Amino acid sequence: MTAPMKPGQRVLFALRKMIVSGEIPDGARIAEIATAERFGVSRMPVRTALRTLEQEGLVAKLGRRGYAARGVTPAQIDDAIEVRGVLEGLAVRLIASRPIAPGFARKLKAVLAEGDALFAGDGFAPEHVDRFYSYNLAFHDLLLEASGNRAIGVALARNNHLPLASAAALALDWDDLANARDHLKAAHEEHLAVADAMLSGRADDAEQRMRRHARAALNPGVMPLVGPV
Numbered sequence: 001m002t003a004p005m006k007p008g009q010r011v012l013f014a015l016r017k018m019i020v021s022g023e024i025p026d027g028a029r030i031a032e033i034a035t036a037e038r039f040g041v042s043r044m045p046v047r048t049a050l051r052t053l054e055q056e057g058l059v060a061k062l063g064r065r066g067y068a069a070r071g072v073t074p075a076q077i078d079d080a081i082e083v084r085g086v087l088e089g090l091a092v093r094l095i096a097s098r099p100i101a102p103g104f105a106r107k108l109k110a111v112l113a114e115g116d117a118l119f120a121g122d123g124f125a126p127e128h129v130d131r132f133y134s135y136n137l138a139f140h141d142l143l144l145e146a147s148g149n150r151a152i153g154v155a156l157a158r159n160n161h162l163p164l165a166s167a168a169a170l171a172l173d174w175d176d177l178a179n180a181r182d183h184l185k186a187a188h189e190e191h192l193a194v195a196d197a198m199l200s201g202r203a204d205d206a207e208q209r210m211r212r213h214a215r216a217a218l219n220p221g222v223m224p225l226v227g228p229v
Contacts, residue, residue: 008045009133010126011035015049017171019058019069020164026071030059057163072163080165085214087156088140089207091147092194096203104146108195111138115188124181132184133170139191140167143210164217190216 015035018024035046050067053059059067095104114135118128144153160166190213197206 008041008048009130011039011041011045012049012052013129013170014039015053016056016058016164016169019053020072020077020171022071024069026069028069029062029065030067030069032066055161056166056169057161076162077164080159080162081214081217083159083162084156084165084167085211087152087159088143088214089211091143091149091152092198092210093203093207094147094149095143096198096201096206100199100201101146104142105199107142108146108199111135111142112192112195114138115191119181119185119188124177126177129170129177129180129184132188133168136187137168187213187216 015024015030024030030050032043032046032050036043039046050059054061054067058070058072060070062068114131118131118135144156160168163169164171190209194206194209194213197209
């Protein structure tokens, strides 16, 4: 899950946002050639993005005719993200309820340092989104591993097939990276708060902060893609 981003990620992020926002309406066919031309890429990144969106339930395969968008309601997104928050909240509660292993603490601080470095300056370019993607997944994966509960991972893997449920499901406006930076920086600050609660053994606080972190994507101004939930 922490593999580096591939060239098709920009296409994936953009298509995800366009489908969820309704810019690409429910049932509309997404043509590979036209989409590739729009984003200035070959057809392969488009195909890769569409396969991922199919797994997330945001497109449906039309046989040899390609794919069509599948509309999603705010309630569907809200439900899926709430489940992720509960599962990841349980993971951090388990971690905070036990003595913190020195190895985990070192790994956690190293991952968070990557986030600190990412937002140290004022600039934000597409390559910074790549770095955030990898950093964000490393953070969430580390917590899942450290929880020691394999059932949480199984449940999350299933939930990740729902629209925008995965921690990897970024939906960004590439024409407003300054605004994207603000939102992603806020997510990093939430990571820091969750980590502080875990390392201090505050299990209740860690769980609640993690659940709020998951739901932050639904706050007005953070994910203005689907309207109020």
